[in-house]
Amino acid sequence: MVMVDVSGKPKVFREATAIGNIKLKPQTVSLIKTGKIAKGDPLYTAKIAGILAAKKTSALIPLCHPLPLTSVKVEVKILGKSIVKVTSTVRTEAQTGVEMEALVATTVSLLTIWDMVKQYEKDTEGQYPSTVIENIRVAKKVKEDVSGERKRKKA
Amino acid sequence: MVMVDVSGKPKVFREATAIGNIKLKPQTVSLIKTGKIAKGDPLYTAKIAGILAAKKTSALIPLCHPLPLTSVKVEVKILGKSIVKVTSTVRTEAQTGVEMEALVATTVSLLTIWDMVKQYEKDTEGQYPSTVIENIRVAKKVKEDVSGERKRKKA
Amino acid sequence: MVMVDVSGKPKVFREATAIGNIKLKPQTVSLIKTGKIAKGDPLYTAKIAGILAAKKTSALIPLCHPLPLTSVKVEVKILGKSIVKVTSTVRTEAQTGVEMEALVATTVSLLTIWDMVKQYEKDTEGQYPSTVIENIRVAKKVKEDVSGERKRKKA
Amino acid sequence: MVMVDVSGKPKVFREATAIGNIKLKPQTVSLIKTGKIAKGDPLYTAKIAGILAAKKTSALIPLCHPLPLTSVKVEVKILGKSIVKVTSTVRTEAQTGVEMEALVATTVSLLTIWDMVKQYEKDTEGQYPSTVIENIRVAKKVKEDVSGERKRKKA
Amino acid sequence: MVMVDVSGKPKVFREATAIGNIKLKPQTVSLIKTGKIAKGDPLYTAKIAGILAAKKTSALIPLCHPLPLTSVKVEVKILGKSIVKVTSTVRTEAQTGVEMEALVATTVSLLTIWDMVKQYEKDTEGQYPSTVIENIRVAKKVKEDVSGERKRKKA
Amino acid sequence: MVMVDVSGKPKVFREATAIGNIKLKPQTVSLIKTGKIAKGDPLYTAKIAGILAAKKTSALIPLCHPLPLTSVKVEVKILGKSIVKVTSTVRTEAQTGVEMEALVATTVSLLTIWDMVKQYEKDTEGQYPSTVIENIRVAKKVKEDVSGERKRKKA
Numbered sequence: 001m002v003m004v005d006v007s008g009k010p011k012v013f014r015e016a017t018a019i020g021n022i023k024l025k026p027q028t029v030s031l032i033k034t035g036k037i038a039k040g041d042p043l044y045t046a047k048i049a050g051i052l053a054a055k056k057t058s059a060l061i062p063l064c065h066p067l068p069l070t071s072v073k074v075e076v077k078i079l080g081k082s083i084v085k086v087t088s089t090v091r092t093e094a095q096t097g098v099e100m101e102a103l104v105a106t107t108v109s110l111l112t113i114w115d116m117v118k119q120y121e122k123d124t125e126g127q128y129p130s131t132v133i134e135n136i137r138v139a140k141k142v143k144e145d146v147s148g149e150r151k152r153k154k155a
Numbered sequence: 156m157v158m159v160d161v162s163g164k165p166k167v168f169r170e171a172t173a174i175g176n177i178k179l180k181p182q183t184v185s186l187i188k189t190g191k192i193a194k195g196d197p198l199y200t201a202k203i204a205g206i207l208a209a210k211k212t213s214a215l216i217p218l219c220h221p222l223p224l225t226s227v228k229v230e231v232k233i234l235g236k237s238i239v240k241v242t243s244t245v246r247t248e249a250q251t252g253v254e255m256e257a258l259v260a261t262t263v264s265l266l267t268i269w270d271m272v273k274q275y276e277k278d279t280e281g282q283y284p285s286t287v288i289e290n291i292r293v294a295k296k297v298k299e300d301v302s303g304e305r306k307r308k309k310a
Numbered sequence: 311m312v313m314v315d316v317s318g319k320p321k322v323f324r325e326a327t328a329i330g331n332i333k334l335k336p337q338t339v340s341l342i343k344t345g346k347i348a349k350g351d352p353l354y355t356a357k358i359a360g361i362l363a364a365k366k367t368s369a370l371i372p373l374c375h376p377l378p379l380t381s382v383k384v385e386v387k388i389l390g391k392s393i394v395k396v397t398s399t400v401r402t403e404a405q406t407g408v409e410m411e412a413l414v415a416t417t418v419s420l421l422t423i424w425d426m427v428k429q430y431e432k433d434t435e436g437q438y439p440s441t442v443i444e445n446i447r448v449a450k451k452v453k454e455d456v457s458g459e460r461k462r463k464k465a
Numbered sequence: 466m467v468m469v470d471v472s473g474k475p476k477v478f479r480e481a482t483a484i485g486n487i488k489l490k491p492q493t494v495s496l497i498k499t500g501k502i503a504k505g506d507p508l509y510t511a512k513i514a515g516i517l518a519a520k521k522t523s524a525l526i527p528l529c530h531p532l533p534l535t536s537v538k539v540e541v542k543i544l545g546k547s548i549v550k551v552t553s554t555v556r557t558e559a560q561t562g563v564e565m566e567a568l569v570a571t572t573v574s575l576l577t578i579w580d581m582v583k584q585y586e587k588d589t590e591g592q593y594p595s596t597v598i599e600n601i602r603v604a605k606k607v608k609e610d611v612s613g614e615r616k617r618k619k620a
Numbered sequence: 621m622v623m624v625d626v627s628g629k630p631k632v633f634r635e636a637t638a639i640g641n642i643k644l645k646p647q648t649v650s651l652i653k654t655g656k657i658a659k660g661d662p663l664y665t666a667k668i669a670g671i672l673a674a675k676k677t678s679a680l681i682p683l684c685h686p687l688p689l690t691s692v693k694v695e696v697k698i699l700g701k702s703i704v705k706v707t708s709t710v711r712t713e714a715q716t717g718v719e720m721e722a723l724v725a726t727t728v729s730l731l732t733i734w735d736m737v738k739q740y741e742k743d744t745e746g747q748y749p750s751t752v753i754e755n756i757r758v759a760k761k762v763k764e765d766v767s768g769e770r771k772r773k774k775a
Numbered sequence: 776m777v778m779v780d781v782s783g784k785p786k787v788f789r790e791a792t793a794i795g796n797i798k799l800k801p802q803t804v805s806l807i808k809t810g811k812i813a814k815g816d817p818l819y820t821a822k823i824a825g826i827l828a829a830k831k832t833s834a835l836i837p838l839c840h841p842l843p844l845t846s847v848k849v850e851v852k853i854l855g856k857s858i859v860k861v862t863s864t865v866r867t868e869a870q871t872g873v874e875m876e877a878l879v880a881t882t883v884s885l886l887t888i889w890d891m892v893k894q895y896e897k898d899t900e901g902q903y904p905s906t907v908i909e910n911i912r913v914a915k916k917v918k919e920d921v922s923g924e925r926k927r928k929k930a
Contacts, residue, residue: 001195001819001822001823001826001848001849001850002194002195002826002846002847002848002849003826003844003846003847003848004194004846005845005846005848005866006845006846007788007845007846007866007867007868008788008868009845013472013473020288039157039159039218040156040157040218040354040357041354044350044351044354044466045217045218045358047350047466048217048355048358048359048466048527049215049216049217049358051466051467051468051527051528052215052362052524052527053215055523055524055531056211056214056215056524058830059211059827059830059831060204060207060208060211060263060266061204061263061266061267061270062200062203062204062267062270062823062826062827063194063195063200063270063271063826064270065843065844065845066531066830066841066843066844067843068530068531068532068533068559068843069468069530069531070470070471070472070530070560071467071468071469071470071471071472072467072468073466073467073468073470074466074467075466091470091472092472093472093473094843095845097281099273099283100266100269100270103266103269103288104266107262107263107266107288108215108216111215111216111255111258111259111262112216112217114255114258115216115217115218115219115255116218118254125306126252126296126298127293127295127296128254128292128293128296131292131293132290132291132292133175133262133291133292134289134290134291135287135289136287136288136289137283137286137287137288138282138283138286140282141281141282141283143281151280156354156357156358156361156383156384156385157361157381157382157383157384158361158379158381158382158383159381160380160381160383160401161380161381162323162380162381162401162402162403163323163403168627168628195819195822196819199621199815199816199819200823202621202815203621203682203820203823203824204823206621206622206623206682206683207679207682207827210678210679210686211679213365214362214365214366217358217361217362218361220378220379220380221365221376221378221379221686222378223378223685223686223687223688223714224623224685224686225625225626225627225685225715226622226623226624226625226626226627227622227623228621228622228623228625229621229622230621246625246627247627248627248628249378250380311505311664311667311668311671311693311694311695312504312505312671312691312692312693312694313671313689313691313692313693314504314691315690315691315693315711316690316691317633317690317691317711317712317713318633318713330598349467349469349528350466350467350528355527355528358527359525359526359527362525363525366521366524366525368675369521369672369675369676370514370517370518370521370573370576371514371573371576371577371580372510372513372514372577372580372668372671372672373504373505373510373580373581373671374580375688375689375690376675376686376688376689377688378688404688405690407591409583409593410576410579410580413576413579414576417572417573417576417598418525418526421525421526421565421568421569421572422526422527424565424568425526425527425528425529425565426528428564428565435616436562436606436608437603437605437606438564438602438603438606441602441603442600442601442602443485443572443601443602444599444600444601445597445599446597446598446599447593447596447597447598448592448593448596450592451591451592451593453591461590478782478783505664505667506664509660509661509664509776510668512660512776513665513668513669513776513837514668516776516777516778516837516838517672517834517837520833520834520841521834531841533840533841533842533843533869534778534840534841535780535781535782535840535870536777536778536779536780536781536782537777537778538776538777538778538780539776539777540776556780556782557782558782558783621815622814622815624814640908659777659779659838660776660777660838665837665838668837669835669836669837672835673835676831676834676835679831680824680827680828680831680883680886681824681883681886681887681890682820682823682824682887682890683814683815683820683890683891684890717901719893719903720886720889720890723886723889723908724886727882727886727908728835728836731835731836731875731878731879731882732836732837734875734878735836735837735838735839735875736838738874745926746872746916746918747913747915747916748874748912748913748916751912751913752910752911752912753795753882753911753912754909754910754911755907755909756907756908756909757903757906757907757908758902758903758906760902761901761902761903763901771900
């Protein structure tokens with residue numbers, strides 16, 4: 001078992017963007033929009049949790065390398081009546097990519113939203129019949145080549 | 156801002172089961188089935204990562220209480236040609252539920268699978284056109300009532 | 311060297327409140343009040359950082375016991391033109407008190423405020439001539455006696 | 466919300482020194498001086514806790530970058546009859562400064578001293594009427610310019 | 621894969637003691653005895669590192685339960701001319717034993733001693749021809765039975 | 776107290792290999808070989824735990840520098856009837872060596888094996904009369920000199 005050897009690889013600019021959605025009840029989304037969630041602001045809390053989580057990636061995912069992240073950005077947006085979308089972009093200058101860091105940021109942000117609105121999503125029996133996290137993807141990866149040119153490609 | 160006060164609430168048996176899927180290329184799933192993933196066994200690694208992550212829940216999700224988990228079980232199963240399904244069940248005897256712990260275990264397991272098979276999922280431009288994590292849900296919560304009776308309900 | 315033995319001591323309700331101030335430039339406090347800090351909302355970020363830090367106390371302070379915190383509350387308030395005050399209250403049902411947890415929450419909250427407003431507090435030479443954290447105290451401890459009566463005392 | 470982008474900035478030598486005091490009872494300071502604190506040596510324990518904490522800065526302060534610290538030094542000194550002063554100096558070669566790391570080291574050192582002498586500082590009602598942490602400041606920051614010259618400035 | 625289910629088991633007093641040795645050069649042991657190790661006091665540092673590590677056991681050993689440790693004691697003793705012996709004793713009131721916690725404390729203490737005296741143990745080629753950690757054992761486990769009686773057994 | 780200053784030292788290729796053994800009952804080794812350990816696969820679990828632990832070295836050993844590991848490899852092999860041997864190799868490009876990282880990986884792997892087979896090693900009184908971890912050594916260190924030549928030396 002080996003955390004892949006990247007010794008000797010050049011350290012180049014890397015960027016990855018990961019997205020994901022959480023589907024909530026329309027009433028819960030209304031409460032978020034009007035700032036009425038009892039536990040605090042789910043969107044702001046989710047952003048901070050996502051940034052902190054990105055920095056813990058190599059402790060969570062066994063074969064991830066510890067990387068010196070140079071930027072982590074987490075955006076949280078309400079889409080329509082029942083979707084909250086998280087978009088995380090992570091940058092580094094390293095020998096390996098940061099898609100796992102972006103995925104961890106997005107995922108922990110989404111889970112934090114769930115935690116913040118738990119009481120509004122549960123039914124009378126304490127179950128979550130409608131809450132679901134979906135469509136977690138890597139939207140884009142960027143890697144600078146040896147000449148220093150950035151190659152951006154869309155998924 | 157407050158991590159909800161559960162002082163004085165009785166410590167009762169709690170259980171939560173969270174599920175989720177990762178969609179991979181059929182070729183990747185074949186490589187998993189035949190034990191040919193270069194980085195190691197994605198399913199076994201995912202189980203361990205999920206169990207370890209469940210124990211980190213209160214460090215990842217800002218308002219989660221630190222709970223003395225009494226059991227964490229992570230199952231990983233291949234469904235059909237392109238789906239790997241993770242099912243995590245967490246138990247405790249505490250004043251608050253463990254659905255976030257089960258969700259964290261499932262999510263980090265799914266992300267670990269992604270990391271283990273990255274090289275087979277990327278296209279020639281380094282993007283992930285088809286890989287997606289979906290349908291992360293709480294399948295079931297159980298809570299013992301004050302009389303000691305366990306109430307199990309299906310989602 | 312020993313983390314003091316509390317085996318056999320009864321688990322009783324415990325609460326501790328710790329306070330502290332950070333002195334900022336009046337201009338910085340104005341920017342906070344008007345929501346113009348570029349890095350985000352310093353007060354909200356500080357609250358979350360404080361709550362997360364309280365849960366890490368036994369990993370930061372060598373001889374602190376790991377305790378099952380039942381509540382953490384962090385309040386951040388602007389006092390006059392140049393002071394931001396943090397008040398953290400932590401609760402548990404345990405064999406030992408939670409003043410260190412409350413102090414860690416307050417201190418990390420104050421440091422987070424500093425980090426969020428760094429660019430406005432630095433002078434042209436990159437120094438912090440006026441920024442200072444002061445008056446970190448335990449404002450109150452509460453401990454239930456064996457009969458179950460809560461003894462509240464003010465400092 | 467974004468952990469500020471430092472991609473592309475040059476990695477230069479950085480140093481920061483943070484100071485802070487804890488005010489204890491004269492009797493407690495005497496016990497420290499004569500090596501009679503029951504839980505162990507508060508000053509030595511504080512130094513180790515401070516060094517370990519510096520390395521955890523980016524996990525404690527949400528928007529701090531993970532930095533490859535090249536040196537952490539924590540000094541603890543008794544001043545007069547009732548003050549213990551902590552001075553922490555942190556170095557790195559990075560794209561951003563280390564004042565938060567120095568502040569975290571100093572603060573956790575001071576909190577560790579508090580924890581080590583708790584029993585001598587509490588009054589008969591379990592309160593801390595006189596213990597206080599004060600004057601936490603960044604004493605000095607140093608940053609090498611692009612030419613490689615170190616610019617040292619005093620606060 | 622499952623972190624063994626201990627739900628419903630009674631919480632009883634548990635204690636475990638783990639021992640281990642590190643063999644150093646006689647010259648290194650002399651330097652320790654006379655307080656001349658440049659990096660600091662290896663024995664005191666080792667004790668603190670061991671106590672902190674005991675509290676991280678469930679994050680290091682995948683299937684260990686998070687346990688509310690009620691006491692951790694680490695003793696470090698020089699035996700003869702070239703051995704340093706570490707003895708760690710951990711206590712809890714829980715549903716499962718603490719031998720892994722005691723072993724982790726002992727092992728991390730021994731590794732810390734190694735780190736503190738590295739420069740004296742290396743040969744001119746940077747190798748460690750004689751340094752070795754050996755004889756790591758669980759010396760004793762104690763478990764209270766349901767009636768409350770403590771059963772102590774010798775290794 | 777100081778985490779040794781390595782500022783200004785060149786970042787060169789570093790490698791370290793650490794070994795160690797755990798002695799188990801022959802019956803336990805047979806159960807491992809035939810895949811009959813109830814808690815899971817001890818060898819695979821040990822490898823993952825070792826890799827994760829290597830990345831935590833600077834949080835466990837107080838004066839270790841945080842290093843950007845470029846490779847971690849953990850091998851676990853059964854030797855004869857009662858020995859399991861762990862060999863961990865860690866690489867980086869840094870200003871200081873990685874022997875502590877290799878030692879931490881090996882040690883936590885060995886402890887994980889112990890944890891996975893606990894139930895087969897305990898006697899009827901819950902003690903471990905024969906289980907022992909031994910012979911933890913640094914087998915080899917490699918350091919590139921300034922000209923870029925790798926110097927490999929065997930212990």
